[in-house]
Amino acid sequence: MNVFLELLAREASAVEFEGPVLQARAAGADQATLEELEREKVAALRIRAVMRRRARREAELSALFDTAKDLAGLRDIDAVLAAIVRRARGLLGTDVAYLTLNDAERGDTYMRVTDGVITARFRSVRLPLGAGLGGLVAQTGEGYATSDYFADERFRHTITIDDAVTEEGLVAILGVPLRLGGQVIGVLFAADRGARPFAREEIALLSSLAAHASVAIDTARLLEETRAALTELSEANRLIRNHSTAIERAADAHDRMTGLVLRGGGVEDVAAVVTEVIGGKLTVLDGTGEPLVGDPGDVDPSVPDAARASRALGRSVERGRNLIASVDVGGSESAPLCTLVLRTAGPVVDTDRRILERAALVTALLLLFRRSVADAEGRVRGELLDDLIARPDLAGLPDRARRLGLDLAEPHVLVTVTHDGQRERAAFWASSEAALTGGLATARGDEVVLLLPGDKPGVTAKRVAAELSASLGRPATAGAAQARSDVAAAYEEARRCASALVALGR
Incomplete structure (x- = not known):
C-alpha cells in the first residue's frame, strides 16, 4: 500500500x-x-x-467567495463581469465562456463579456430575442445544455447565430439565466469546441456564478443612480452658492452627503448631516416602519399617511411640526424603501425641504446597495444550511461555514418555525436575524429554519417565534433543538417539537 x-x-x-x-x-x-x-x-x-472531487469543490467555493468579495468592493462592473466569466471557463474547463445581455431599446441580445473567443464575428454578434440556445434559456428561465449544438432542434436556429458558432468552432454549449427580480436580463454561457455532456453540478455552479453576475449588474446600476443623484446635488450646489446663507447650508449638506457615500458612509452618517445642518430631531424608518435612526416615540400617528402622500407627490410634505420625505421602488406605494421624519423647532424653508428630500434619496440608494450585497450573502448562507440538513455528508461543509465566519464546533440551536404569513417576508426576516446573530437561515416550504449560536433551545425558540409573529402580524410556532454535531438530526427534532406545539394549539 x-x-x-x-x-x-x-x-x-x-x-x-x-x-x-x-x-x-x-x-x-x-x-x-x-x-x-x-x-x-x-x-x-x-x-x-x-481527493480530486474535494479539490474541485474547494476551487468552486473559493471562486464563489472571491466573486462575493468582488461584489462587496465593486468599483468597475467590467472587471467584475470579466472575472466571473473567466472563473466560469476555468472551473468548468471549457474552451470558451461568455455573457450576453438583453438590449431593451433594440429588441435583441448582445455580447457583453467573452473569454477564450477567437473570432471577431462571435464577439460582435447580436442575437434576436428568442433565438438560439440563449433564447430558450431566456424564455423558460431555466438552464439548458446541448452536447451538439447543430443537431439540437429544441431551440430556433438562425443563419446569423449558426454562422458565428460555426466560425468559432463551438459544439457543446451550456447556458443559464441571469435574473433580476423575476426578469431574465441575460445569459451566462460555457462552451466547448468538441462534443461533451454537462453534469448537473456544472449547471449548478454556472447558475451560482450567474446569480453573482446579476447582483453585479444590479449593483452597478444602483451605483450609477447614486452617482447621477450626487452629480445633480453638486450641480445644484454650484447654482445656489451665490444666493443666500440658507442656500449655502444646503450646499454644505449636499457636499457632505456626497462625501459620505463615496467614502462608504452609512444611514447614520447621512442622518447626522441632516440634523447638524437643519436642526431638529430626525427619525429614519425602513420599509416596514421600523426605526433605523432616532427614537420611534418621536413619530406620531399621522406619519404613515404623510409618507404615502410624499411618495405619491414625489416630494416632502408637512404634518404639523413634522417634515416627511419618503422614497419607494419605482413609484410603488406598497414597497417603500425608507421614510425620513424631521421634527422641526421652527418654520421650514424651501432649502430645508430640498436637503431632506436629497437625504431621503441618498438613504434609499444606500439601503438598495446594502440589500443587493446582503441578498448574495444570504443565498450562500441559505445554501449552506440546506446542505447541512439535506446532505450532511457533503465534503467541505465545515470549510464553507468557516468562510462565512461560523464555527460548527461551537454550540448552536436549530430552530424551525411554521407560520401562515407571507413566505417572502418570513424568509427576509429569518435572513436578517441570521445575519445579525452570525447564524444561517433558509426557507423550506411553509417554514423557515435558522441555525443560531447558543445553547438554550427553549429560550431561543420563544424569542424567534415572538419576533417573527410581530413581523408577520400573525402567529408563528417555533420548535428548537441543540445542534451539536448533527444538524440534520437537530432539524428533525425541532420539526417534531414544532408539530407537537401546533397540535397542542400553542
Missing part, C-alpha cells in the same frame, strides 16, 4: 497506478500477491477520485 500512498502524495496520473501491479506480475509474484495489489490499487484510485 505504501507505493500507492506515494503515488497519491505526488498526485500521479491514473495510469501510473497500474505500474506496481505490472511490475509485480513481471517479477513473477504469486496470484494472492497480485490480487492484494489489485485491491490496493482500486482503493487508491477511489481515494484519488475523492
Whole structure:
C-alpha cells in the first residue's frame, strides 16, 4: 500500500497506478500477491477520485467567495463581469465562456463579456430575442445544455447565430439565466469546441456564478443612480452658492452627503448631516416602519399617511411640526424603501425641504446597495444550511461555514418555525436575524429554519417565534433543538417539537 500512498502524495496520473501491479506480475509474484495489489490499487484510485472531487469543490467555493468579495468592493462592473466569466471557463474547463445581455431599446441580445473567443464575428454578434440556445434559456428561465449544438432542434436556429458558432468552432454549449427580480436580463454561457455532456453540478455552479453576475449588474446600476443623484446635488450646489446663507447650508449638506457615500458612509452618517445642518430631531424608518435612526416615540400617528402622500407627490410634505420625505421602488406605494421624519423647532424653508428630500434619496440608494450585497450573502448562507440538513455528508461543509465566519464546533440551536404569513417576508426576516446573530437561515416550504449560536433551545425558540409573529402580524410556532454535531438530526427534532406545539394549539 505504501507505493500507492506515494503515488497519491505526488498526485500521479491514473495510469501510473497500474505500474506496481505490472511490475509485480513481471517479477513473477504469486496470484494472492497480485490480487492484494489489485485491491490496493482500486482503493487508491477511489481515494484519488475523492481527493480530486474535494479539490474541485474547494476551487468552486473559493471562486464563489472571491466573486462575493468582488461584489462587496465593486468599483468597475467590467472587471467584475470579466472575472466571473473567466472563473466560469476555468472551473468548468471549457474552451470558451461568455455573457450576453438583453438590449431593451433594440429588441435583441448582445455580447457583453467573452473569454477564450477567437473570432471577431462571435464577439460582435447580436442575437434576436428568442433565438438560439440563449433564447430558450431566456424564455423558460431555466438552464439548458446541448452536447451538439447543430443537431439540437429544441431551440430556433438562425443563419446569423449558426454562422458565428460555426466560425468559432463551438459544439457543446451550456447556458443559464441571469435574473433580476423575476426578469431574465441575460445569459451566462460555457462552451466547448468538441462534443461533451454537462453534469448537473456544472449547471449548478454556472447558475451560482450567474446569480453573482446579476447582483453585479444590479449593483452597478444602483451605483450609477447614486452617482447621477450626487452629480445633480453638486450641480445644484454650484447654482445656489451665490444666493443666500440658507442656500449655502444646503450646499454644505449636499457636499457632505456626497462625501459620505463615496467614502462608504452609512444611514447614520447621512442622518447626522441632516440634523447638524437643519436642526431638529430626525427619525429614519425602513420599509416596514421600523426605526433605523432616532427614537420611534418621536413619530406620531399621522406619519404613515404623510409618507404615502410624499411618495405619491414625489416630494416632502408637512404634518404639523413634522417634515416627511419618503422614497419607494419605482413609484410603488406598497414597497417603500425608507421614510425620513424631521421634527422641526421652527418654520421650514424651501432649502430645508430640498436637503431632506436629497437625504431621503441618498438613504434609499444606500439601503438598495446594502440589500443587493446582503441578498448574495444570504443565498450562500441559505445554501449552506440546506446542505447541512439535506446532505450532511457533503465534503467541505465545515470549510464553507468557516468562510462565512461560523464555527460548527461551537454550540448552536436549530430552530424551525411554521407560520401562515407571507413566505417572502418570513424568509427576509429569518435572513436578517441570521445575519445579525452570525447564524444561517433558509426557507423550506411553509417554514423557515435558522441555525443560531447558543445553547438554550427553549429560550431561543420563544424569542424567534415572538419576533417573527410581530413581523408577520400573525402567529408563528417555533420548535428548537441543540445542534451539536448533527444538524440534520437537530432539524428533525425541532420539526417534531414544532408539530407537537401546533397540535397542542400553542
